[in-house]
Amino acid sequence: MPPSTCLRCLPIRPAPSPRPVLLCHIALPPAQTAAFSTTTNLSAAVAKKRPNSHTGPPKRGVKALNIKKTQRIKSGRPPAPGERKALRKRIVLSNTNALEVQGMPDLSDKNITDASLVCRVVGIPGLVVDSLRAVEAFKPTQGWGLFRRPAALVRKETLQLGRYIQEVETAEGKKTIRRVVVGERGSGKSTLLLQAMTMAFVKGWVVVNIPDAKDLTIGHTEYGPLFNTNPTQYVQKTYTANLLSQISKANKAVLSKLQLSQQHDLPIPIQSNISLDRLADLGARDPDVAYPIFQALWAELTAPSTKGAVRPPILFTLDGINQIMRYSAYLSSDVKPIHAHDLALVRHFINALSGAQALPNGGIVLAATCESGKPPSPTLELAVAQSEARVAGAEEVPQPHPYKAMDQRVLDSMRDVEVLRLKGLDKDEARGIMEYYAASGMLRERVDEGLVAEKWTLAGGGVVGELERESVRMRI
Amino acid sequence: MPPRLNLLLTPRVIAYRSKPAVGVWRAQHASKPQPTICAVRGFADKSTDLPVSEDDKGPNTDPGAPHVSEEAAAMAKVTGGSGPDLEQGTPVQEVVKDDKEAFDKLPQVMKDSIRAKTANPKPQTRPYSTSAIRRADLVSQEPAESYLQEGTEVSPPPGLRFELPDLPLPSTSNMEHRYDPVVAQVTNLLMRDGKLSVAQRNMALILQHLRTASPPQVSPTRPLLPGAPPPSHLPLNPVLYLTLAIDSVAPLLRIRSQRGAAGGGVALQIPVPLGLRQRRRQAMQWILDAASKKQSRGSGRGGFAQKVAEELVSVVEGRSGVWDRRGAVHKLGVSARANLNFGRKR
Numbered sequence: 001m002p003p004s005t006c007l008r009c010l011p012i013r014p015a016p017s018p019r020p021v022l023l024c025h026i027a028l029p030p031a032q033t034a035a036f037s038t039t040t041n042l043s044a045a046v047a048k049k050r051p052n053s054h055t056g057p058p059k060r061g062v063k064a065l066n067i068k069k070t071q072r073i074k075s076g077r078p079p080a081p082g083e084r085k086a087l088r089k090r091i092v093l094s095n096t097n098a099l100e101v102q103g104m105p106d107l108s109d110k111n112i113t114d115a116s117l118v119c120r121v122v123g124i125p126g127l128v129v130d131s132l133r134a135v136e137a138f139k140p141t142q143g144w145g146l147f148r149r150p151a152a153l154v155r156k157e158t159l160q161l162g163r164y165i166q167e168v169e170t171a172e173g174k175k176t177i178r179r180v181v182v183g184e185r186g187s188g189k190s191t192l193l194l195q196a197m198t199m200a201f202v203k204g205w206v207v208v209n210i211p212d213a214k215d216l217t218i219g220h221t222e223y224g225p226l227f228n229t230n231p232t233q234y235v236q237k238t239y240t241a242n243l244l245s246q247i248s249k250a251n252k253a254v255l256s257k258l259q260l261s262q263q264h265d266l267p268i269p270i271q272s273n274i275s276l277d278r279l280a281d282l283g284a285r286d287p288d289v290a291y292p293i294f295q296a297l298w299a300e301l302t303a304p305s306t307k308g309a310v311r312p313p314i315l316f317t318l319d320g321i322n323q324i325m326r327y328s329a330y331l332s333s334d335v336k337p338i339h340a341h342d343l344a345l346v347r348h349f350i351n352a353l354s355g356a357q358a359l360p361n362g363g364i365v366l367a368a369t370c371e372s373g374k375p376p377s378p379t380l381e382l383a384v385a386q387s388e389a390r391v392a393g394a395e396e397v398p399q400p401h402p403y404k405a406m407d408q409r410v411l412d413s414m415r416d417v418e419v420l421r422l423k424g425l426d427k428d429e430a431r432g433i434m435e436y437y438a439a440s441g442m443l444r445e446r447v448d449e450g451l452v453a454e455k456w457t458l459a460g461g462g463v464v465g466e467l468e469r470e471s472v473r474m475r476i
Numbered sequence: 477m478p479p480r481l482n483l484l485l486t487p488r489v490i491a492y493r494s495k496p497a498v499g500v501w502r503a504q505h506a507s508k509p510q511p512t513i514c515a516v517r518g519f520a521d522k523s524t525d526l527p528v529s530e531d532d533k534g535p536n537t538d539p540g541a542p543h544v545s546e547e548a549a550a551m552a553k554v555t556g557g558s559g560p561d562l563e564q565g566t567p568v569q570e571v572v573k574d575d576k577e578a579f580d581k582l583p584q585v586m587k588d589s590i591r592a593k594t595a596n597p598k599p600q601t602r603p604y605s606t607s608a609i610r611r612a613d614l615v616s617q618e619p620a621e622s623y624l625q626e627g628t629e630v631s632p633p634p635g636l637r638f639e640l641p642d643l644p645l646p647s648t649s650n651m652e653h654r655y656d657p658v659v660a661q662v663t664n665l666l667m668r669d670g671k672l673s674v675a676q677r678n679m680a681l682i683l684q685h686l687r688t689a690s691p692p693q694v695s696p697t698r699p700l701l702p703g704a705p706p707p708s709h710l711p712l713n714p715v716l717y718l719t720l721a722i723d724s725v726a727p728l729l730r731i732r733s734q735r736g737a738a739g740g741g742v743a744l745q746i747p748v749p750l751g752l753r754q755r756r757r758q759a760m761q762w763i764l765d766a767a768s769k770k771q772s773r774g775s776g777r778g779g780f781a782q783k784v785a786e787e788l789v790s791v792v793e794g795r796s797g798v799w800d801r802r803g804a805v806h807k808l809g810v811s812a813r814a815n816l817n818f819g820r821k822r
Contacts, residue, residue, distance in 0.1 A: 075771070084775035087775070088776040097688065097711035099712075146684070441712045442687070474659075475677065
């Protein structure tokens with residue numbers, strides 16, 4: 001129904017009269033026109049809507065997921081550079097919890113050829129322990145840290161080494177014995193080298209030890225060419241300086257009594273009657289002159305003995321010979337791999353081992369293979385097999401594979417070197433070392449025939465490393 | 477290889493049973509004549525096995541003296557008083573009420589019951605004993621010894637190449653259980669990604685650390701298991717060291733949360749007792765948790781083993797936070813003990 005009154009006839013709102021605003025604007029300065037408003041809410045920022053099911057998905061570019069990363073809280077002092085490695089390579093030679101073994105004899109210069117000591121564990125005298133530590137004869141993986149003091153089992157091969165030492169000392173024309181110790185992993189090769197060094201120290205010999213040949217060839221130490229050499233040889237001067245410091249520290253008692261007797265062409269001026277340990281110290285202090293001083297020291301040690309200056313025999317040992325019977329990780333200037341025998345220190349050892357460089361005052365050159373993580377060196381294996389066949393007087397000496405490249409330099413260096421093969425302990429030796437374990441309190445079982453047979457068998461026929469692993473280290 | 481003999485027998489809940497003498501072949505037992513009168517009677521033996529008296533008389537069957545009540549009645553008759561009623565029998569309590577000497581000769585149980593009725597019991601004391609007495613005298617080794625004393629040589633049956641083993645066989649003679657149970661269990665708990673060999677190496681490193689570290693300084697506020705050897709003996713027996721550390725912090729119970737049982741959407745906390753292996757597992761998990769949060773000091777592959785070993789030492793020394801975790805569980809268990817019977821059928 002339409003309204004009774006006409007809509008158009010209704011009174012409407014009067015039109016706004018023209019305001020005098022313009023006048024005000026003109027009259028007042030702009031600063032006073034600040035708006036006073038009661039509508040603060042309108043000028044405030046709009047509160048964000050919390051997302052719910054009606055708001056839909058988040059807009060593009062908006063970070064919807066907010067995950068805080070967990071902060072790693074670092075507490076305490078971070079380890080200093082090299083501290084963690086030092087902890088890993090630390091050598092502990094004593095366990096104060098272990099029991100002292102009563103009646104254990106010490107190795108001395110009197111009893112190194114004593115056959116009654118075979119199958120017994122013999123202690124290493126304290127002064128020699130310091131020297132052995134200086135030449136890095138102890139390895140971090142060996143079990144020295146489980147027992148009260150360093151001691152080692154005298155096995156048949158140890159007695160054989162003692163006889164070698166006696167042989168060298170009593171021979172008419174000074175004799176040099178050269179051997180390579182081979183054997184499976186854990187068979188005691190490094191420990192045999194250590195025992196040889198122990199005997200040499202108690203006998204007053206000079207001991208030069210290259211603790212791990214891997215350090216020389218894997219490219220971890222600096223190298224540089226040696227001038228006037230053909231083929232070019234390479235010198236590792238930092239390693240040489242370190243070696244000189246080890247020689248000086250370990251043999252101080254012997255070297256301090258020996259004096260310089262020859263004229264040497266050295267880059268630094270030295271006193272004419274300087275003692276040999278101070279000469280080695282000079283080289284240890286400055287890597288740049290280390291190699292010439294090493295050569296001078298070697299020349300002094302191998303100088304023929306006179307009435308006034310008696311030079312002692314030398315024991316020259318190297319562990320891990322399979323690392324130096326191949327190409328090294330170094331590159332020459334024309335980017336060809338350098339053969340390990342072209343490294344000056346390695347060549348020095350190889351010359352002594354092969355007999356190319358004689359030891360006029362007598363001595364023993366010993367090398368041991370290293371079976372853990374060993375690089376392939378088929379030529380060395382062939383040379384070892386040939387040497388064993390030669391000594392055994394076999395009809396047929398193993399020949400190189402006709403279709404495989406052999407390293408002639410390796411074969412030449414091993415041409416007349418004998419091999420000392422270490423096998424497992426026999427039952428008596430195993431019993432001797434297990435009784436030592438029990439007396440130290442490390443093996444909590446009664447050592448009888450049954451237990452020895454059990455452990456000996458589980459150790460792969462008396463492999464001494466395995467024997468220690470299963471009976472002392474509880475490695476199941 | 478761990479020593480076969482586990483010296484820590486205290487945490488194991490094993491009923492003691494004396495074993496037959498070693499070296500006797502069992503088949504020989506069967507052929508032996510049984511002794512006519514068994515010196516030992518077990519609780520479950522039939523009453524027909526009871527020993528029979530030679531003259532069919534028991535200790536009190538001799539009709540010499542009259543019964544106490546009869547005597548009292550006769551005395552009362554003489555003195556003119558009223559004695560006890562012989563028709564009903566007299567309770568012992570009344571008999572000894574005025575007789576100090578007879579009271580002293582009563583068995584302890586009766587004395588206690590009389591005292592409990594007369595005097596007010598002390599608070600915090602029970603009128604009965606809660607300690608179980610092991611009746612060692614009930615288990616006699618006489619039969620086994622009597623076999624040995626007979627002097628007959630125990631000859632092995634023919635056809636054997638080696639001599640008979642000592643019976644019973646040690647528990648480690650089974651190939652599946654040839655290692656110490658704690659070492660085997662902890663090795664499995666150390667294992668990650670199924671690498672058992674790595675776990676075994678870590679276990680060996682842990683034991684080696686326990687053996688070479690200096691002896692622990694045991695804190696009196698965190699007592700170890702009762703019967704633990706002195707701390708200076710622990711490094712020479714690392715398996716015992718490990719077992720002692722784990723068993724000392726092992727919780728007795730766990731809290732099971734039953735959803736919806738308490739009403740209002742709240743879970744009901746129910747304490748559940750744990751078995752031996754479960755207790756050890758929980759303790760070792762806590763120790764491993766604490767060890768993995770430590771900062772490694774060295775580099776190389778022995779770092780984790782080092783941290784675990786240090787945590788074990790700190791458990792024995794009472795410094796570890798694992799003790800607090802165990803305390804929290806025990807406290808919750810005590811406060812929730814009212815829920816123990818939840819859901820149990822009556």
